[in-house]
Amino acid sequence: MIVLASKSASRRTMLEAAGVQFEARAADLDERAIEAGMAGARPDQIALALAEAKALAVTADEPVLGSDSLVVVGNRRFDKPRDRAEAAEHLRQFSGKVMQLHSAAAIAKAGKVVWSHPAMAMLSVRELSDDFIERYLDAEWPEVGYCVGVFRIEARGVQLFDRIEGDQFTVLGMPLLPVLGALRDLGELPQ
Numbered sequence: 001m002i003v004l005a006s007k008s009a010s011r012r013t014m015l016e017a018a019g020v021q022f023e024a025r026a027a028d029l030d031e032r033a034i035e036a037g038m039a040g041a042r043p044d045q046i047a048l049a050l051a052e053a054k055a056l057a058v059t060a061d062e063p064v065l066g067s068d069s070l071v072v073v074g075n076r077r078f079d080k081p082r083d084r085a086e087a088a089e090h091l092r093q094f095s096g097k098v099m100q101l102h103s104a105a106a107i108a109k110a111g112k113v114v115w116s117h118p119a120m121a122m123l124s125v126r127e128l129s130d131d132f133i134e135r136y137l138d139a140e141w142p143e144v145g146y147c148v149g150v151f152r153i154e155a156r157g158v159q160l161f162d163r164i165e166g167d168q169f170t171v172l173g174m175p176l177l178p179v180l181g182a183l184r185d186l187g188e189l190p191q
């Protein structure tokens with residue numbers, strides 16, 4: 001049994017589908033404060049630091065898994081949109097550009113990080129018309145307000161892209177394949 005330090009439905013779904021026994025407990029931490037202390041850090045370093053902070057934020061006897069995803073488009077970091085209007089604005093900014101989606105994971109045991117892994121996917125956003133953006137948000141808001149990049153790839157988010165390079169789980173919010181390898185190494189999953 002492990003603890004998933006996350007409120008993320010996508011991360012829970014991934015672990016459930018993979019057959020990992022876990023208990024989910026949200027990590028109570030100020031992500032913005034951690035980031036503020038990392039001026040000049042690369043996006044993969046920020047995602048890794050946040051994943052590690054989440055894994056350390058939950059006290060448990062079992063191994064604690066934390067994960068974080070962030071999106072960079074055109075050298076600008078985009079947080080989750082606060083409302084539908086901001087979601088539309090983000091999508092207009094993404095139109096025709098390449099999105100870097102960084103998803104990192106970390107595992108802590110007895111209050112120490114014992115494993116961590118950064119991963120990145122590159123998603124080419126096609127030219128999005130204003131009409132498409134409105135129809136897309138009619139169908140996908142407010143659900144996509146909880147997702148970095150304003151999309152759920154398993155739903156209509158797939159219509160945003162004409163090319164995706166990278167592992168599907170990294171896109172969904174956590175590099176599951178390396179996580180499963182780490183859990184096997186820790187004896188939490190059968191070899």
Ligand SMILES: Nc1nc2c(ncn2[C@H]2C[C@H](O)[C@@H](COP(=O)(O)OP(=O)(O)OP(=O)(O)O)O2)c(=O)[nH]1
Binds near residue numbers: 005011152153172
């Ligand atoms: N369903 C779905 N969710 C996605 C997709 N891409 C990203 N996400 C979600 C996974 C995470 O819940 C969220 C990334 O935001 P964060 O890394 O800040 O995690 P979140 O605040 O949701 O939960 P946590 O910090 O782990 O408690 O976006 C996708 O394609 N489909």
